[in-house]
Amino acid sequence: MQSVDISHVAEHVGEEVKVRGWLYNKRSSGSVVFLIVRDGTGFIQAVVAKGEVPDEDFEACDRLTQESSLAVRGIIKADKRAPGGYELTATGVLPLHIAEEYPISLKKHGVDFLMDQRHLWLRTPRQAAILRIRHEIIRSIRDFLDEQEFVLVDAPILTPSACEGTTTLFATEYFDSTAYLSQSGQLYMEAAAMALGKVYCFGPAFRAEKSKTRRHLTEFWMVEPEMAWVDLDGNMKLQEELISYVVQRVLEERRNDLITVERDTGRLANIKPPFPRISYDEAVEILIKNGVEFEWGNDFGGGDETILAEQFELPVFVHRYPTDIKAFYMKPDPKRPEVCLSADLLAPEGYGEIIGGGQRIDDPELLSLRIREHDLPEEAYAWYMDLRKFGSVPHSGFGLGIERAVAWICGLDHIRETIPFPRLLNRIYP
RNA sequence: UCCCUGGUAGCUCAAUGGCAGAGCAACCGGCUGUUAACCGGUGGGUUGUAGGUUCGAAUCCUACCCAGGGAGCCA
Numbered sequence: 001m002q003s004v005d006i007s008h009v010a011e012h013v014g015e016e017v018k019v020r021g022w023l024y025n026k027r028s029s030g031s032v033v034f035l036i037v038r039d040g041t042g043f044i045q046a047v048v049a050k051g052e053v054p055d056e057d058f059e060a061c062d063r064l065t066q067e068s069s070l071a072v073r074g075i076i077k078a079d080k081r082a083p084g085g086y087e088l089t090a091t092g093v094l095p096l097h098i099a100e101e102y103p104i105s106l107k108k109h110g111v112d113f114l115m116d117q118r119h120l121w122l123r124t125p126r127q128a129a130i131l132r133i134r135h136e137i138i139r140s141i142r143d144f145l146d147e148q149e150f151v152l153v154d155a156p157i158l159t160p161s162a163c164e165g166t167t168t169l170f171a172t173e174y175f176d177s178t179a180y181l182s183q184s185g186q187l188y189m190e191a192a193a194m195a196l197g198k199v200y201c202f203g204p205a206f207r208a209e210k211s212k213t214r215r216h217l218t219e220f221w222m223v224e225p226e227m228a229w230v231d232l233d234g235n236m237k238l239q240e241e242l243i244s245y246v247v248q249r250v251l252e253e254r255r256n257d258l259i260t261v262e263r264d265t266g267r268l269a270n271i272k273p274p275f276p277r278i279s280y281d282e283a284v285e286i287l288i289k290n291g292v293e294f295e296w297g298n299d300f301g302g303g304d305e306t307i308l309a310e311q312f313e314l315p316v317f318v319h320r321y322p323t324d325i326k327a328f329y330m331k332p333d334p335k336r337p338e339v340c341l342s343a344d345l346l347a348p349e350g351y352g353e354i355i356g357g358g359q360r361i362d363d364p365e366l367l368s369l370r371i372r373e374h375d376l377p378e379e380a381y382a383w384y385m386d387l388r389k390f391g392s393v394p395h396s397g398f399g400l401g402i403e404r405a406v407a408w409i410c411g412l413d414h415i416r417e418t419i420p421f422p423r424l425l426n427r428i429y430p
Numbered sequence: 431u432c433c434c435u436g437g438u439a440g441c442u443c444a445a446u447g448g449c450a451g452a453g454c455a456a457c458c459g460g461c462u463g464u465u466a467a468c469c470g471g472u473g474g475g476u477u478g479u480a481g482g483u484u485c486g487a488a489u490c491c492u493a494c495c496c497a498g499g500g501a502g503c504c505a
Contacts, residue, residue, distance in 0.1 A: 025467095027464045027467050029463065030460075030461040030462060031462050032462045032463065049462075104441085105441060106466045112496085168503095211503065212501090213502095344505095353504075399505060426497090
């Protein structure tokens with residue numbers, strides 16, 4: 001007999017099929033048992049009536065516990081009472097494995113408990129929906145860049161030194177020396193862009209910051225495109241097109257999952273280019289107008305970002321930050337060297353910075369000066385300096401944080417639900 | 431690292447300084463259309479840890495541990 005995925009039962013109405021999955025919930029009324037089965041693609045209720053299945057199968061229903069694995073044979077029927085529109089009139093029930101007492105009930109649980117059970121928590125409808133949306137976001141990012149003829153270039157995870165110098169790195173033994181887990185592939189992408197033109201990497205990034213907020217992970221995933229011959233404006237243009245493409249794809253392909261996570265899709269539907277662009281100077285004015293005591297030259301805090309983002313319906317670029325608060329490789333604005341050709345993209349609704357990027361320094365002397373000013377070891381950056389010695393060109397790039405994008409698009413209040421197995425300060429299990 | 435809040439049954443939570451309880455889950459029984467089904471019954475506790483105050487501490491005090499929320503830093 002044909003096994004079908006629950007997501008495809010509509011194509012088999014009236015046919016007798018087999019559904020394989022796990023028992024999500026069970027209700028019984030004496031001689032009728034309702035088995036709610038999930039198989040990862042969806043949920044369906046199997047109606048098991050005494051006398052309609054072999055007695056042995058009916059009695060087996062008694063033993064089935066939450067999350068037991070089973071196969072149910074039955075006829076697919078359209079039924080208005082069923083949440084998905086279809087149910088299965090069982091002709092046979094075949095338990096495969098009777099689950100032990102399952103820790104996650106259908107009632108409310110606390111976050112700490114659920115995080116300890118993360119490997120099982122993934123089975124719940126909401127978490128499964130988030131993972132499918134995450135998949136669609138990643139797939140659409142790659143489709144977009146691939147269609148634009150970017151080349152995927154993998155950056156190393158084990159690195160000899162800090163890329164940006166400042167943030168804390170995870171150190172690990174590397175034979176007789178020390179290696180660090182990468183916190184960004186960007187510098188390597190700059191090398192690749194000089195070889196291939198338009199490139200991107202997609203991989204994990206590690207930051208040993210003792211951050212304890214709803215926006216931070218110690219291990220997260222990042223897409224980092226880098227482009228030769230592209231300036232700040234071209235960089236922002238690509239970003240707004242990418243983000244719009246991703247949001248529209250999720251709306252098209254994962255609407256049911258957005259409903260499951262109770263996302264208000266109205267605001268997402270409007271995400272189309274162009275996005276507003278404000279300078280750091282204008283951002284400071286907005287903050288002061290909103291009663292924030294803010295001094296020019298400081299970086300924005302989470303609350304500041306929320307105030308800025310609230311001024312706009314769309315994601316907003318904040319460009320030309322003070323050179324002093326940005327990374328050493330950011331190119332100063334030739335007209336105004338105290339600010340640099342950087343741009344961050346702030347997501348709406350208080351989700352904060354989802355992209356950080358900018359135009360890189362292409363002048364070898366200036367880059368050399370910056371490396372010394374930031375007290376970085378010159379010998380470690382010798383290869384990076386070479387990129388400016390052998391045919392230096394203007395180039396730009398950015399880093400998009402996958403988890404922050406997922407949090408925003410799903411409307412989640414904490415980043416820990418955006419990744420299958422989150423790594424947080426004080427949490428590395430399971 | 432700092433600030434705030436919390437830790438009681440497997441889970442979610444109650445309990446004026448005075449007998450440690452409910453709902454769910456588990457187990458037993460009932461019900462032919464249930465939608466986190468419902469109804470009846472049973473079992474289940476070193477109140478985070480260590481001290482202290484008190485006739486008496488889940489409750490008050492001290493220290494520590496753990497968690498949640500926030501700050502800084504960032505994607």
